[in-house]
Amino acid sequence: MGHNSEQVFRYLDQKRILYGNKIFLDTQTVSESVQNVESLESFKNSICECLKCELGYTRTNFVFGVGNPNADIVFVGEAPGEKEDLIGEPFVGRAGKLLDKILAAINLSREDIYICNVIKCRPPQNRDPLPKEVDLCEPYLKTQLSLINPKLIVALGRIAACTILRTKEPLKNLRNKIFKYEGIDLVVTYHPAALLRNPNFKKPAWEDFQMIRDKYLLQD
Numbered sequence: 001m002g003h004n005s006e007q008v009f010r011y012l013d014q015k016r017i018l019y020g021n022k023i024f025l026d027t028q029t030v031s032e033s034v035q036n037v038e039s040l041e042s043f044k045n046s047i048c049e050c051l052k053c054e055l056g057y058t059r060t061n062f063v064f065g066v067g068n069p070n071a072d073i074v075f076v077g078e079a080p081g082e083k084e085d086l087i088g089e090p091f092v093g094r095a096g097k098l099l100d101k102i103l104a105a106i107n108l109s110r111e112d113i114y115i116c117n118v119i120k121c122r123p124p125q126n127r128d129p130l131p132k133e134v135d136l137c138e139p140y141l142k143t144q145l146s147l148i149n150p151k152l153i154v155a156l157g158r159i160a161a162c163t164i165l166r167t168k169e170p171l172k173n174l175r176n177k178i179f180k181y182e183g184i185d186l187v188v189t190y191h192p193a194a195l196l197r198n199p200n201f202k203k204p205a206w207e208d209f210q211m212i213r214d215k216y217l218l219q220d
Contacts, residue, residue, distance in 0.1 A: 052137075060086055065090060071112065165188075
């Protein structure tokens with residue numbers, strides 16, 4: 001298991017926190033959990049030096065993604081911003097803190113979900129990703145999703161949604177619908193940064209997260 005053992009122990013500790021000191025996991029469950037951690041880590045190591053597009057030459061850090069390798073829900077943003085580029089993790093600024101609060105409101109944390117971006121390197125000046133950059137980077141996202149195998153993808157913001165769904169529809173036309181991406185249910189909601197810019201979006205965003213909770217967290 002090597003250097004990935006710390007991640008496995010962290011995953012099991014998350015289960016202990018959620019379910020108590022007595023966690024009953026059969027051999028298959030443990031094996032699958034370990035395999036997911038190692039598969040994601042191996043995949044990250046294989047692509048983190050990517051120079052397929054110009055963004056590879058201007059980035060500070062490759063921003064792969066973080067969270068539970070066995071997550072039921074994967075949140076997908078557009079691309080790393082300045083702070084994400086510096087730290088190497090997605091959603092670490094003010095928008096990320098707001099996302100943490102929204103997750104807590106539906107009894108989730110970053111330890112429960114996985115979060116990443118369509119584009120793994122920051123576009124200069126936070127510009128929108130170019131079609132060529134998306135074409136080159138999107139296969140990485142698809143591989144991440146195949147390794148995690150979530151029940152739901154949540155596209156955060158219009159740019160992420162339009163990039164993934166290959167559409168130019170406004171966000172208001174994409175909300176309250178369930179799409180399919182790589183065979184996985186996908187819903188669209190506001191990017192947390194949009195909520196910081198316009199508090200009027202907070203109510204519909206909360207409605208989106210309530211739907212996520214009711215349909216994908218309370219159904220079992």
